[in-house]
Amino acid sequence: MGHTSAGYCMGGVVRFENCANIILESCDFFGCGTYGIELENCENIEIVDTVIRECTYGGANLTDIIGVTFRNCTFIRNEGFDLINLEGNIADTTFQSCNFESNSGSGKLFKFEGRESRYGLFINDCTFKKNAYKALISPPHTIDTNFNSFK
Numbered sequence: 001m002g003h004t005s006a007g008y009c010m011g012g013v014v015r016f017e018n019c020a021n022i023i024l025e026s027c028d029f030f031g032c033g034t035y036g037i038e039l040e041n042c043e044n045i046e047i048v049d050t051v052i053r054e055c056t057y058g059g060a061n062l063t064d065i066i067g068v069t070f071r072n073c074t075f076i077r078n079e080g081f082d083l084i085n086l087e088g089n090i091a092d093t094t095f096q097s098c099n100f101e102s103n104s105g106s107g108k109l110f111k112f113e114g115r116e117s118r119y120g121l122f123i124n125d126c127t128f129k130k131n132a133y134k135a136l137i138s139p140p141h142t143i144d145t146n147f148n149s150f151k
Contacts, residue, residue, distance in 0.1 A: 002030035002054075012038040012061065020044050030054050035061040035085075036078070043067050056080050058105060064088040066120075074099040082107035083133065091120035104132035112137070123148060 002013050012035035016022060019042045027050040029036040036052030036059050039045060043066040050073045052059045057080040062068065064087070075083060075098065083103050086093075090112075100109070109131060110121070129151040 001027065002036075010034075012036060013055070014038070016040070016042050016045070018042070022046070023048065025049055027051070028053070031056075035059065036075075037061075039063070039065050039068060041065075045069070046071065047073055049073070051076065053077050054079075058085060058107075059083045059103065061085045062087070062090065062093070064090075065093055066091045068093045069096060070094070070098055071096045072098065074101070075103055076101045078103045078105075080105050082109070082111035083131070084110045085113070086111065086121065087113040089114065089120070093120055094122040094124065095126055096122075096124050098126045099129075100126065100131055101129045102131070107133060108135045108137055109133045110137045122146070127151070 013029040015038040017040045021044045023046045025048045030053045034057040036055045037047065038061045040063040045068045047070045052073065053076045055078045059075040059078045062085065082105060124146040125148065127149045
């Protein structure tokens with residue numbers, strides 16, 4: 001699901017607002033004018049075996065989320081600003097066994113807007129390869145290695 005040629009639009013390929021208990025599996029989100037996936041005020045969302053590619057603002061825009069899991073997902077050739085933008089309250093959110101490859105932007109790989117957001121994010125067993133950003137994370141703090149690979 002996406003646009004055959006990138007351009008300008010008002011939102012991501014998919015956007016869920018005030019939703020719960022959703023599973024997105026084996027999807028291919030591509031070429032949007034903003035983000036591949038946007039979640040706002042959502043809980044208990046699973047994104048599994050999904051590719052988010054060639055989006056022009058970044059891969060995901062996540063605001064006030066609880067219990068969101070990205071598992072076996074690939075973020076590839078996204079560009080623009082921050083790859084993963086996290087705002088507000090972020091709780092029990094996990095990127096598990098995901099691949100981040102050949103993404104680039106003028107911002108951060110993971111950007112937090114909201115002081116406490118970073119404490120609810122877990123990044124486990126992910127691979128980061130050939131990404132070009134100003135920094136891995138903002139505001140700066142440590143992400144536990146949790147078997148992540150940086151190449």
